[in-house]
Amino acid sequence: MSGAGRDRILAALRATARASAPSRTIARVVPARARGDHAALVTRFVEMADLAGASVARVADAAGAPGAVAGYLARNGLGEDLVLAGEPALSALPWHHAPRLLVHRRPPLPTDRVSVTGAVAGVAETGTVLVRSGAQVANALHVLAEAHIVVLDAGAIVGSYEEAWARLVAGGEVPRAATFITGPSRTADIEKTPQIGVHGPKGLHIVLIHDSEGLHRRGGAAT
Amino acid sequence: MTEGPSVGLFATCLVDALRPSVGFAAAALLQRAGCRVEVPRAQACCGQPAWNAGDRRDAARIARSVVAAFEGFDYVVAPSGSCAGMLRVHYPALLGDDSAFAARAAALAEKSYELVSFLVDVMDMRAVDARFAGTVTYHDSCAGLRELGVKDQPRRLLATVDGLVLAEMTDAGVCCGFGGTFCVKYPEISVAMARTKTAHIAATGAATVLAGDLGCLMNMAGTLTREGSAVEARHVAEVLAGMTDAPAIATAKKDG
Amino acid sequence: MDATSRDFPANAVRALGDATLGRALEKLQREFRRDRAAMLARMPEFEALRDAARDIRAAALDDLPALLERFEDNVTARGGQVHWCADAAEARAAILALCRAAGAQSVVKGKSMISEEIGLNDHLEANGVVPVETDLGEYILQLRRETPSHVVMPAIHLNVTQIGDGFRDAHTDRDPHRALDADAILAEARDHLRDRFVTAQVGITGANMLIAETGSIVLVTNEGNGDLVHTLAPVHIVVASIEKVVPTVADALTLVRVLARSATTQEITSYTSIVTGPKRPGDADGPGAFHVVLLDNGRSRLLGGPFRDILRCIRCGACQSLCPVYGAVGGHAYGWVYAGPVGAVLTPALTGIEEARHLPAASTLCGQCEAVCPVRIPLPALLRRWREEAFARALSTATERRLIRLWAQVAARPLVYRPLLRLAVAALTLAARLAGGGGRFRTLPFAGGWTGARDFPAPQGGTFVERWHAARGRGP
Numbered sequence A: 001m002s003g004a005g006r007d008r009i010l011a012a013l014r015a016t017a018r019a020s021a022p023s024r025t026i027a028r029v030v031p032a033r034a035r036g037d038h039a040a041l042v043t044r045f046v047e048m049a050d051l052a053g054a055s056v057a058r059v060a061d062a063a064g065a066p067g068a069v070a071g072y073l074a075r076n077g078l079g080e081d082l083v084l085a086g087e088p089a090l091s092a093l094p095w096h097h098a099p100r101l102l103v104h105r106r107p108p109l110p111t112d113r114v115s116v117t118g119a120v121a122g123v124a125e126t127g128t129v130l131v132r133s134g135a136q137v138a139n140a141l142h143v144l145a146e147a148h149i150v151v152l153d154a155g156a157i158v159g160s161y162e163e164a165w166a167r168l169v170a171g172g173e174v175p176r177a178a179t180f181i182t183g184p185s186r187t188a189d190i191e192k193t194p195q196i197g198v199h200g201p202k203g204l205h206i207v208l209i210h211d212s213e214g215l216h217r218r219g220g221a222a223t
Numbered sequence B: 001m002t003e004g005p006s007v008g009l010f011a012t013c014l015v016d017a018l019r020p021s022v023g024f025a026a027a028a029l030l031q032r033a034g035c036r037v038e039v040p041r042a043q044a045c046c047g048q049p050a051w052n053a054g055d056r057r058d059a060a061r062i063a064r065s066v067v068a069a070f071e072g073f074d075y076v077v078a079p080s081g082s083c084a085g086m087l088r089v090h091y092p093a094l095l096g097d098d099s100a101f102a103a104r105a106a107a108l109a110e111k112s113y114e115l116v117s118f119l120v121d122v123m124d125m126r127a128v129d130a131r132f133a134g135t136v137t138y139h140d141s142c143a144g145l146r147e148l149g150v151k152d153q154p155r156r157l158l159a160t161v162d163g164l165v166l167a168e169m170t171d172a173g174v175c176c177g178f179g180g181t182f183c184v185k186y187p188e189i190s191v192a193m194a195r196t197k198t199a200h201i202a203a204t205g206a207a208t209v210l211a212g213d214l215g216c217l218m219n220m221a222g223t224l225t226r227e228g229s230a231v232e233a234r235h236v237a238e239v240l241a242g243m244t245d246a247p248a249i250a251t252a253k254k255d256g
Numbered sequence C: 001m002d003a004t005s006r007d008f009p010a011n012a013v014r015a016l017g018d019a020t021l022g023r024a025l026e027k028l029q030r031e032f033r034r035d036r037a038a039m040l041a042r043m044p045e046f047e048a049l050r051d052a053a054r055d056i057r058a059a060a061l062d063d064l065p066a067l068l069e070r071f072e073d074n075v076t077a078r079g080g081q082v083h084w085c086a087d088a089a090e091a092r093a094a095i096l097a098l099c100r101a102a103g104a105q106s107v108v109k110g111k112s113m114i115s116e117e118i119g120l121n122d123h124l125e126a127n128g129v130v131p132v133e134t135d136l137g138e139y140i141l142q143l144r145r146e147t148p149s150h151v152v153m154p155a156i157h158l159n160v161t162q163i164g165d166g167f168r169d170a171h172t173d174r175d176p177h178r179a180l181d182a183d184a185i186l187a188e189a190r191d192h193l194r195d196r197f198v199t200a201q202v203g204i205t206g207a208n209m210l211i212a213e214t215g216s217i218v219l220v221t222n223e224g225n226g227d228l229v230h231t232l233a234p235v236h237i238v239v240a241s242i243e244k245v246v247p248t249v250a251d252a253l254t255l256v257r258v259l260a261r262s263a264t265t266q267e268i269t270s271y272t273s274i275v276t277g278p279k280r281p282g283d284a285d286g287p288g289a290f291h292v293v294l295l296d297n298g299r300s301r302l303l304g305g306p307f308r309d310i311l312r313c314i315r316c317g318a319c320q321s322l323c324p325v326y327g328a329v330g331g332h333a334y335g336w337v338y339a340g341p342v343g344a345v346l347t348p349a350l351t352g353i354e355e356a357r358h359l360p361a362a363s364t365l366c367g368q369c370e371a372v373c374p375v376r377i378p379l380p381a382l383l384r385r386w387r388e389e390a391f392a393r394a395l396s397t398a399t400e401r402r403l404i405r406l407w408a409q410v411a412a413r414p415l416v417y418r419p420l421l422r423l424a425v426a427a428l429t430l431a432a433r434l435a436g437g438g439g440r441f442r443t444l445p446f447a448g449g450w451t452g453a454r455d456f457p458a459p460q461g462g463t464f465v466e467r468w469h470a471a472r473g474r475g476p
Helices: A002-015 A038-051 A062-075 A161-170 B013-018 B020-032 B048-052 B056-070 B081-094 B102-110 B115-122 B142-147 B152-158 B187-204 B214-226 B236-240 C005-016 C019-042 C046-062 C064-077 C088-101 C113-117 C120-126 C136-144 C160-170 C182-199 C225-232 C249-263 C299-303 C308-312 C318-322 C324-329 C340-351 C368-372 C379-392 C398-411 C414-434 C464-474
Strands: A055-061 A081-084 A102-104 A114-117 A121-123 A128-132 A147-153 A177-181 A203-211 B006-009 B036-038 B075-078 B112-114 B131-138 B162-166 B208-211 B232-235 C081-085 C106-109 C130-133 C202-205 C209-211 C216-221 C235-241 C271-275 C289-295
Touching (some): A002 C299, A038 A055, A055 A062, A062 A147, A062 A203, A121 A161, A128 A147, A128 A161, A161 A177, A161 C249, B013 B214, B013 C464, B020 B115, B020 C464, B048 B081, B056 B102, B056 C398, B075 B081, B081 B102, B081 B112, B081 B142, B102 B112, B112 B115, B131 B236, B152 B162, B187 C324, B208 B214, B214 B232, C005 C324, C019 C318, C019 C324, C064 C289, C081 C088, C088 C235, C106 C225, C113 C235, C130 C136, C136 C182, C160 C182, C182 C225, C202 C225, C209 C249, C216 C225, C216 C249, C249 C271, C318 C324, C318 C368, C340 C368, C368 C379
Parallel strands (some): A081 A102, A081 A114, A114 A147, A147 A203, B006 B036, B075 B112, B131 B162, B131 B208, B208 B232, C081 C289
Antiparallel strands (some): A128 A177, A177 C271, C216 C271
C-alpha cells in the first residue's frame, strides 16, 4: 500500500536533488519584545494578552485565585459551574474561598459554560499561553467551553515561543496536542468584520498568580 | 578644472516617439548637475516588451545592441524607472548565459540609473532652480519604486520647486494598471485599476499628477481626460527642469 | 476541483461588473494595507524574520526526501501512520478508505486547500460519507456550494445577506423568518456545528506545516475549529502536500512568527497547535488513530524545475490581499483553487500552462507580491518564466506573437528602427492634426483596448533623438 507509493515519491524527489545544495546559515531571530528581565516580561505578557482580547486578573498568591475565578464568572453572567482540569496544583487551590462555585472534576461536555485549566507557560511576546493535552488534562478543556480560564503562575512566564516549548519538553515527552492560545476564538469571515466566539471560547481569562509556592516550578531568569 | 561624468541619455521609446520634451528636460537637469550629456543615435528600446512577453531571445538581441551603444559612457540614465530597471536589474539575468556579453551587461547594469535617483543619489543634487505654482501629487511607478528604490528622491527635489505644494495621494505606490502590453491585453482590468488611481488623484485636490514613467503617465492622463477631469499629467523631469511650456500629456495648448 | 482558468478573461470581465464583489475587495485591500503598516510598526524585526523564513523553507526543499522520511519515522514511532499518495486520485481513495474503515457516515473538516485541490468533498459525498466544513468561511461556502476565493478568507466575496440566505436555505429546522445579521449567523453556526464536532467519527484537517523532528503537524486557526476536529473525533486524518515539511520545532516557530502577520496582520492566530500522533496511553482525550495523507500531485516535478521556489509558499495569502489585479477581479476569476500571484504560478504548474496561460499573463509585474511574501518568493520572475513557456509553445494569439517579434526585431536594429519610427511618428502627428488637434485621440484603429475607455496622447511631433542632434548641429 504505502510502500510502493512511498518509494516512487521519494525516488522522484531524489532524482531532482541538486548536485550540491547551498549551505545556509539560518538566523535565529528572537524579537526584542521576547527579551528582557522577568519583571519586564510579566508586564509585557499582561499588556499583550490584553491587546489580544484576553482578560487578566492578577492575584498576589494562590489563595486569591478561586476568588478571581468566581469574580470572572459573576461579571460575565456565566453561572456558577465550572469544569476543572485534573492537575493536582489546580485541585490544591483553596476553592473553599469561593464557596458558591460548583467545581466539577469530569470530562468536558459541549454544554459546559466554563473550563479552568493550568498552562505550561505564558509567552510575553504575544500574550500567549501554552497549554497541553495529557492524562490529567483533556485537550477539549481548552477549546470546548463557552469561557476558558487559565490559572498561570507568573514564574511560568517566558519571553519567546521557543522558551515555552523548551519548558514543555523539559518534562520528557512531546504531548499529543500543544496549543499556543492567544485571546478568545475569533473570525472575520463575515464581511471581514471581527467577531468573537465562533467555535472555541468566547472569552479567555487569565488568573495570574504572582507568588505561588508550587503551582508551577519556577523557571530560570529569562534571557 | 575636471570635466563632469559622461552620461549616455537613454531616451526610452515612449519619450522618443511621443514626448521629446521629457528628453530635453532630462538632459537639462543632467547638465545642470554637471554631467556631459550624449544621446547615442543607435538607440531604440530597452527590450522590456519582448522580455515581459516571454520572448527571451529577442529581448537578448535588443539588450546586446543597447549594451554596445551605451557601455562607453560613465553612466547611463533613463527618465523611466521601468527602462532603467530593465538595464540595471534584468540585463544581467537576460545576458547571464551569453559568454560574450555577460560581463559587459553586468558592467552596464552597475552604471545604469533612473533619472531623478541618479541626480540625487549619485550627483548629490539637493535642489532645483524651478518654479511651478500649484498643488501636485506624485505617483510612484512600480519598477522605479520596487526594483530601484525610487521614492524619496523625487519628493526631495519637488520640495525645492518654488510655489509647488505636494499633496500625497492614498496608495501612491499601487500600480496604475499600465503594465506595458497588459493595458491592451486585459483592458477591462487595466481600466479598473486606472480608475482607482484617478479617484485617488482626484481626492488630493491636486491640479497636476507627476510621475517618472511615461507609460504610467499616458495611462493616467488618458483616463483623466476621458473622465473629463481637469487634472493634468506631466513627467516629473519637466517640472524639475522648469520646462513646462509644452501642453500637458494628452492636452493641447490653450488659446488666449 | 475542475479548473476554468482558460476562461479568465471572461471571468474577469464578469467579476468587474459585480458591485458586491467590488466593495468587498476594496474593503479587503484598503484595510489590509492599513493593518499591515500597523503590524510592521509593531515588529521591527520583520525583515529579518522574512530572511530566516525564506532560508528555512529553502533549506527544507533542499533536503525534502530525508525530512519526509524522518517525519514518517517519528509519526510511526508515536503510533500514527503515513500514506504516500502520488496524485489526487490516490489521496481521495486513501482518505475514503480510512473513513470507511472507521465506519464514518459523517466527517468534520478543518480548512484545507489541499482537500479543495483533490476534490475531496465531492468524492466523499458521492461515496456516502458526508463531509461537514467547520471553518466558518468554508461552511458558508459549503452551504452555497461555492468555492473559496481567498486562501485565508475564503468567503470574503460574499455580503451578510448572501451568507444569511445560505443559512436560511440550509437550516430548515429553524424559523424561516428569523433575523440573520452577522451575530445571529455566528451563533447559529456555533450551535449547529457543535453537535457535528461531538458526533463525528472522523476529523480531517490540513496542516500549515509538518515537523520532521517530532512527526508533528502545525495547525493554525483563529476559530479553534481545528482543535475541536483533532481532539473530539476518534480518528484524525491530516491531508498535506509534501513540501510543507520543515526540520525542527524551532523552524516551525519562526514561520509562525511571519504567518499570521502576513495573512491577517495579527500577531498570531488565536490557536496555533502542534499536534503529534494519536492519544498517548492514559491521555484524557484525543483520537485513537492518527493518519497523515501525504500528497505529491506535481510537487516532486516542480522541485526539479525552474518553478521550485513557489514550493516555499506557506499559504499566507498576503500576495492576494495586496495584488491590484486580484483586487480588481477577486479569486474566482482565476478559475481554480489558488488565486492571485501564487495561483498564477501554481495553477499552470499543476493544471498545465495550456489551461492556465492567462493567469501569469494577466499581471503588470508590479512586484507588490514579492515585496510582501514572507518567504521572499520571486513571484514576478516566476510569472515571467511562465510567459517564456507560453511564448515558446506559441500559446498566445498569432497576432500578438507577430507584433512582439516584429517590434523586437526592428528595435534590435537601430539603423532600421529610427527611420521607421520617424515615419510612424510623423503619420501619427498628422493623424492627430486631422482628428481635431485636441492633443489626444479618442479612438485609434487597432488600439481599441486602449481607446475604448481612455484617450491616447497625440505625439508632440518629431523624435527626441533626431531633434536633439538637429539642435546640437545648430547649437554653439
